[in-house]
Amino acid sequence: MKLGADLRAFETRIGHRFSDPALVVRAVTHSSISSATRDDNQRLEFLGDRVLGLVMADALLRADPGASEGQLAPRFNALVRKETCAEIAREIDVGAVLKLGRSEMLSGGRRKQALLGDALEAVIAAVYRDAGYDAAEALILRLWGSRIDTVEVDARDPKTALQEWAQARGLTPPVYREVGRSGPDHAPVFTIRAELDNGGVAEAQAGSKRQAEQTAAAQLLAEMEQQP
Known part of the structure; x- marks a missing residue:
């Protein structure tokens, strides 16, 4: 061939x-x-x-x-x-x-x-x-x-890391909500909001719900860790 x-x-x-x-x-x-x-x-x-x-x-x-x-x-x-x-x-x-x-x-x-x-x-x-x-x-x-x-010594995916962060502080696990969807059916873009019951919120967009959830979790975790 x-x-x-x-x-x-x-x-x-x-x-x-x-x-x-x-x-x-x-x-x-x-x-x-x-x-x-x-x-x-x-x-x-x-x-x-x-x-x-x-x-x-x-x-x-x-x-x-x-x-x-x-x-x-x-x-x-x-x-x-x-x-x-x-x-x-x-x-x-x-x-x-x-x-x-x-x-x-x-x-x-x-x-x-x-x-x-x-x-x-x-x-x-x-x-x-x-x-x-x-x-x-x-x-x-x-x-x-x-x-x-x-590769990070702690290479947990962001959703796992955020959940462990929340549990260590007595919070319930984070909630992920689809708050938007755009683009054609064959190439949708999802907007996902990650929420903690302490009021923390972050949103992210991606071509799959899973990736949008991971990105939102990473953003929210970064925000929480910067707080005093």
Whole structure:
């Protein structure tokens, strides 16, 4: 199989030339365009998620030999969660090479967090299948780069951190309310308000409710921690 110029350029961006080009084609093929003769990337995504987890767990252990499991777990979650994968996928422009069905293309599939994150994990699995564990590990360490060394010691997600902050002060858990929605159906923007029963409030917007909640929680926690 001969790759097109777009996938050859993608190989350059990730630093891996495939011996079996069919693997990278499968890795960027979404189920919306799969067929009896064209496999999608779901099985590779399943494998890539596990390869990523193993590489990242090992990298964290080596980066901080004295860390406890309780310290490592939130760092691990921060590095492998879908948001991080999608962020890295954008950095190497996975969206430009995604093979999508017409409906996904029209709904902005090349920018969707879930599709980008899944495709990156599928690419990791494709490299693993193509050249083995060492190549996949090198790819992951190269793409994640300084994130591994600079991941926050306390890498709890903002909603968890805000809830723990509230409980430590005898407050009830924060409440998240959808107070607005704009944009077209295929690319909505949600406005979420985070509220504490001490009167603290913060609002944030994002393309998913989950991300808007996380951002609002982070903003509210920052405000609360600045108060005397």
